[in-house]
Amino acid sequence: MKILISIVTISFFFGQFVFADFNQAESLMKKSDCLACHSKTQKIVGPSFEEISKKYKNEKNASTQLTQSVIKGSQGKWGAIPMPPHPTLNEKDAQTMIEGILSLANTEENSKKKEKNEPEASTFDPTTVTQVDIEKGQFYFEGRLRFQNRGPSCIACHHVKNDAVIGGGILAKDLTSVFSRLGGRGVQAILGQPPFAVMEQAYLDHPLTPDEIYALVAFLNDADQKHLYQTPKDYGAGLVLSGVFGAIVLMVFFLFIGARRKRFSVNQDIFKRQIKSQ
Template sequence: MRFSGHKFCRGGVLGPAKSRAYFISASVRIDFKVEKVMNREFRKNKRVSVLGTLTIVLGLSFSTQTLAAEPGEQEYTTFCGICHTIGGGTLIGPDLAGVHDRRPQEWLEKFVASSTSVIGSGDAYAVELFEKFNKITMPDATVPPEKIKEILNYIKIRAAQPAPATAAATASPATATPADATAPAAPTAAPAAPIKVATEEDILLGQNLFEGTARLEKSGPSCVTCHHIKNDAIIGGGVLAKELTDVFTRLGGTGVRAVLNSTPFPVMQAAYKGKPLSEQEIFALLAFLEDAGAKHLFQHPKDYGTGLLLSGFIGAAVLLVLYSLIWLARKKDSVNQKIFDRQVKSTWE
């Protein structure tokens, strides 16, 4: 055999012994490289297999948790659980256990969809609820009718189960929205105070947050944008939403905290989407609202309506005079007016 040009046979023809030695050496090297490549691929495939197994296990775990949630549970937690319990006693609104025994399914669906419409129709039971709870209506549902049925079915299933050990009896059963149409149950306890004793600094911080002097951490809108409160320190507020002077009397500390922490009202949900209040901000606002409610009889906010109207007229008059004085120095004619006048004059002369 002739291996011309090869690095192992540059001298010409190899002998039989050298040829066998060369092929044995080359074969060993090839086998070593093949084994090395196979080991590397095995380790790679092993890692892929482990990752795949973990992915499948985690996916099955997530699917199991997702499937474990009963239909209507998520919607109940989001929209109803803020104000109500099922067999746990009064929270902000009445206990929903046994609601199907008090009203028929069709009535419940209509009331959850739009309590305002049912009350406006003159329904005796709905009007009674409305009167019992200080004429505060539950926000209309933002979910389709199918979800309303799932929520009501979830309430029925939960009501048939043993009541939780921790009832809402420890919470302030303030006057609340009669969501999901339970039997009238007027509040019997006094409004609850914030969890810890508020200081003057807490009240001042809450006042600043309410009127927008201090910005919220997540840059949410200030309360005064939509709400008014009777307080000498606050000039005035918006009229889009409820007046908050007696909010502690109507909802209690627990109710106000629940609304600030996870509001059930669509307008507030949109305004604070992705901008939740911190625990410190919630406590400061609670402190201010409680203090304002306790002292509202001693507050004498001024009527700014007449003053603002007069100041508006006076300001407009001053601006008109100022503009007139500035207008006197204006250029009254066009740029070529003087040239035109000279030409006319020379023509007549």
């Protein structure tokens, strides 16, 4: 009997382990949009699953806490970029995912071996980018080319320090070094699935196509690489001097126009000789 009980107990625990399987979690995550920002081993926009499992390894109620984070969204634990809420996920699925992720801490070594065999899916490769892609991306950014689904052009809110771009918006972050910060996949992920509330709303009904995303990433990568060499022109004293010169030219112009004005009354000579009381 004791043996029977212990078998049941062990199998129960074992079952628990089987239940908290990462593969099953991953298959669920593929159905949702999790993998746009997260991967198993690498930081994209959000932290990698391994990092998460490491951080929460020793916390007791990590599972419920993270489940809530997934459903309601969270911010501040991994940096400024927020995790968007997923209210459509049901709690059971979310918990399955979280426990799958947390289980990684135990099976880390195995997964590392596996990881090496995994091919990198649709990663941006700077070496294959052509000048045409970059230019196309620049046009998309500036709005000279309209996005296929009529989404707003990047320049409306963002700026990039690049000689080709004149002046972008200052409503959102400067994207000059976005490539260094987030990497190709990160930028790709954000463009495909914007995690920021305003950007999400802006592209909700006007999603970017993969081609457009590719071109934009190519452009941002290019801008990132070049930005060190692109300094604003220094006019020095010439700027002030040309301003002064321009003002003088305008003054002379206005004086010339105003000189023809009828400034005095026809009766001026009569008024002049009139006796004044004050």
